[in-house]
Amino acid sequence: MPASRPPRRPASHCLAMIRFLLRFLGLCLLATAFFFLVYDGTKSIANQQLVTMKVAEVWAMVDQDSLNLAQTWLKQTAMWAWDPFLQKIFNLPVWIVLAFAAMILILLGRKKKPLIGYARN
Numbered sequence: 001m002p003a004s005r006p007p008r009r010p011a012s013h014c015l016a017m018i019r020f021l022l023r024f025l026g027l028c029l030l031a032t033a034f035f036f037l038v039y040d041g042t043k044s045i046a047n048q049q050l051v052t053m054k055v056a057e058v059w060a061m062v063d064q065d066s067l068n069l070a071q072t073w074l075k076q077t078a079m080w081a082w083d084p085f086l087q088k089i090f091n092l093p094v095w096i097v098l099a100f101a102a103m104i105l106i107l108l109g110r111k112k113k114p115l116i117g118y119a120r121n
Contacts, residue, residue, distance in 0.1 A: 022109030026102045033098035040093060052093035059090075 036053060043051040059067045071090070075082050089097065 019109040019111065022105050024109075026105030026109060029098050029102035029105065033095045033102060036093070036095035036098065040095065052095075054091050055094050055097050056090040058094045 036058075040052045056067065059070075074086055078086065
């Protein structure tokens with residue numbers, strides 16, 4: 001008797017799981033961005049001047065070696081974009097970068113709007 005295969009899940013089920021994962025990661029990043037916004041706000045109030053944590057500072061706290069590797073790799077592969085664009089991203093406040101990444105992930109994971117007027121197969 002041949003071994004029976006488990007039933008295959010429809011492609012729409014797999015896409016729904018990926019969309020859920022994207023939305024979940026986006027919401028986690030959004031919560032982290034809000035945490036850093038509140039952190040920067042409280043430090044700014046305490047110091048009576050604007051204080052922000054930059055992307056490079058937070059990345060260096062997490063793993064200094066990977067930050068150095070990423071910066072040298074970007075300098076070698078995209079030298080034309082390092083000074084005018086990419087270096088400025090490392091100097092942005094971390095909550096802005098996290099909120100932007102969260103927005104992209106949430107938009108990629110949103111549910112499709114139902115079509116009006118005809119059935120979708």
